Amino acid sequence: MRQFNLRTARAADSIAAKEQEAARFRAEATAYDVAVAKAALGLDAGEIVVRSPVRGRVLQVLHESERVVTAGTPLIVVGDPASLEIVADFLTTDAVRIRPGAQGRIERWGGPQSLVARVRLIEPAAFMKISALGVEEQRVNVICDLVDVPASLGDQYRVDVRVVLWSGVAMKVPATALFMRSGNWNAFAIRGGRARMQTVATGEMSDTEVEIRSGLRRGDAIVLHPSDQVVDGARVSVRR
Numbered sequence: 568m569r570q571f572n573l574r575t576a577r578a579a580d581s582i583a584a585k586e587q588e589a590a591r592f593r594a595e596a597t598a599y600d601v602a603v604a605k606a607a608l609g610l611d612a613g614e615i616v617v618r619s620p621v622r623g624r625v626l627q628v629l630h631e632s633e634r635v636v637t638a639g640t641p642l643i644v645v646g647d648p649a650s651l652e653i654v655a656d657f658l659t660t661d662a663v664r665i666r667p668g669a670q671g672r673i674e675r676w677g678g679p680q681s682l683v684a685r686v687r688l689i690e691p692a693a694f695m696k697i698s699a700l701g702v703e704e705q706r707v708n709v710i711c712d713l714v715d716v717p718a719s720l721g722d723q724y725r726v727d728v729r730v731v732l733w734s735g736v737a738m739k740v741p742a743t744a745l746f747m748r749s750g751n752w753n754a755f756a757i758r759g760g761r762a763r764m765q766t767v768a769t770g771e772m773s774d775t776e777v778e779i780r781s782g783l784r785r786g787d788a789i790v791l792h793p794s795d796q797v798v799d800g801a802r803v804s805v806r807r
Contacts, residue, residue: 578668581687581712588650596620623647626722648721653684653711655728659693662707664732671711676726677719684711686730733771737778744789745769745777755790756783757803762790764799 599620627644630636653673657665665686673682688710696706711728713720720726745752745767752769755762767782783789788805790797797803 574666574668578666578685578687581685582667585687585712592621617642619643619645621645621647646722648718649716651713651716651720651722652687653713653726653728655709655711655726656694656696656706657709657730659705659707661732662689662693662709665689665709665730670731672729672731673711673713674727674729676724678717682717683714684728685714686710687712737770738780738783738785739776739778740783740789741791742772742775742777743792746793752777754779754783755793755797755799755803757788757790757805760802760804762793762797762799762801762803 599618603617623645624647625643626646626648629641629643636642653671667686667688669686671684671686673684676682686709690708690710693705693707696704698704709728709730711730740754744754747753748764751766753764753766756765757763765782768780770778770780772778790803
């Protein structure tokens with residue numbers, strides 16, 4: 568319970584810091600708008616100096632050539648590359664298990680090692696996205712903050728994101744070793760040269776592995792991909 572409270576407090580602190588930073592940016596932008604309005608009232612030349620309302624670098628130039636624009640037209644995009652956030656879309660069935668403060672790993676970003684991130688926000692609304700196989704999927708954006716931002720990573724870069732849903736020491740088996748019978752998960756353990764069906768209690772699951780909480784002993788050899796021909800007590804041999 569203490570660890571959970573600590574993670575929640577850290578997540579709340581991160582969110583509050585981001586909100587404070589956003590409020591500061593809004594205040595600077597408002598002050599900039601006031602300065603522009605005052606300059607416009609006393610305008611007697613053919614041009615004015617447009618200053619950025621926030622500190623940062625130019626990320627995108629929206630109008631590269633000289634032209635007349637109306638008031639309020641965006642000219643450039645300015646941001647701070649040292650304060651990046653990661654936006655990753657997850658299936659809603661996975662996102663419901665993610666909590667603010669959860670640890671994330673940023674992979675395939677171009678560097679030799681994965682980067683550490685923390686989940687700051689799971690957006691409350693999902694959206695429909697077509698997968699590479701043409702399947703309609705409901706997804707939701709998960710916002711992560713990088714713990715250390717490498718200088719080579721920039722805005723709109725592509726990365727892969729993994730979020731840790733659970734961690735701990737556990738006994739696990741390949742998911743293909745389990746089968747359902749009489750409403751329970753079972754596995755065949757090889758003991759004394761024979762297959763012995765064991766009812767198991769499962770815990771955390773991934774696409775390929777399952778945590779076993781009871782029903783098997785550490786070191787048990789098990790039958791992978793058991794067919795209908797494998798029954799309790801059948802003689803089997805171990806292939807190595």
